[in-house]
Amino acid sequence: CKNIDTSLITDLTGFFIPFSKEPNEFFEGISDWNVSNVESFRQCFAYCKNFNQPLFKNTSNGKDFSMMLFDCVSFNQPINLETSNGEAFYGMFANCSSLNQKIYLDFSKAQNIDSVFHNCTSLKNIPDNYSSKLQSLQETKQKAEEEKQRIEQEKKNTRKQRIIKNVLGAYEMYLSYEELLDRIYKRANSIRVRINGLKAEKKSFENEKRNLEAYEKCIETIENRHTNKDTKALIGVYKSFVDLETLIAFLGKRKRDTDKLLQEQGLSFDIDFERRSHKTN
Structure with missing residues (x-):
């Protein structure tokens, strides 16, 4: 060599x-x-x-x-x-x-x-410098391991806090959902009472009957979708009740006009119809 x-x-x-x-x-x-x-x-x-x-x-x-x-x-x-x-x-x-x-x-x-x-x-x-250096490196390694464990524990705590926050948020949303559902049922009862008092010509009655059936179908949908993610759908249903009230007001006015016209002719026109009751909580 x-x-x-x-x-x-x-x-x-x-x-x-x-x-x-x-x-x-x-x-x-x-x-x-x-x-x-x-x-x-x-x-x-x-x-x-x-x-x-x-x-x-x-x-x-x-x-x-x-x-x-x-x-x-x-x-x-x-x-x-x-x-x-x-x-x-x-x-x-x-x-x-x-x-x-x-x-x-x-x-x-x-x-x-x-x-x-x-x-x-x-x-x-x-050599003495070997022993001292070895001890120093071991201490550094130990500190690094402890720091790693601390960071891992912080991550676990953070994940735990996030889960708790999500659960609480879901619970609050559930309460809001229940409140909205209760308001819808109360409004439904009010509408049903007013519908039961209507008497109008047959065509208007059939239109109103279809609207009532659509409303009852919405109620069934609400009961079948009792989950937080359907809150937006419930709000849409709630808005439809407002439209229904507008329709009821229109039919009521039309009934009064019709009754007045019949009275002027010396006639009467009366239709009885049954409404299906809806059980609410």
Whole structure:
């Protein structure tokens, strides 16, 4: 691995995995590589069980060092990598069971440093900055989880309040509906009383009878559609009663004119008819 131009390489992810069974001599010269543009060293030497060479010198541009030396069981070199821009260090030296050297790493921008030294059974001193950073990240993660739960609870409370508001609104609409229905029934009774007092010529009577049947059909519709969404329909029915009253007034005037004409001729004209009663609440 000597005399290789790596100045343009930006990603060394899993670079040596295909050579994981090569002897240690295969990796000689690695420390002289120019890796100044490399951002990812993820799994760079993973599974290279024989690897035990000094590491790269300039890794200042690196962001991902996750599992860089995972399962390198023979590796035992001093570690002084430039990791000031590093964000991911998960399992960086996991299973490096021979590692027992001083370690200098910058974790200041790290977002994930879980299991960095997992199963490093020979390592006696874990860097202090690692322990403090790990605790800080765990606390941050815990706070983020608590905040997430708080937001979820607020959403649940908001949904609950919305449901309650909708139920109350529906109940108020129902009361308005009942009030409107009561007014319609009262007006219906008033109209029926006035209709029962009418006597007119047969043609006018038949017209009025049809209007009465239409009215009774409307009442049946009201009883069959006792739901909030039919409020607009009820208002339409209510308006039709006003038109019916206008018709009644017209028929009443026509009856009086007819009676007057008959009296002048010395005649009388009287028609009795039955009205179907409508039970109201």
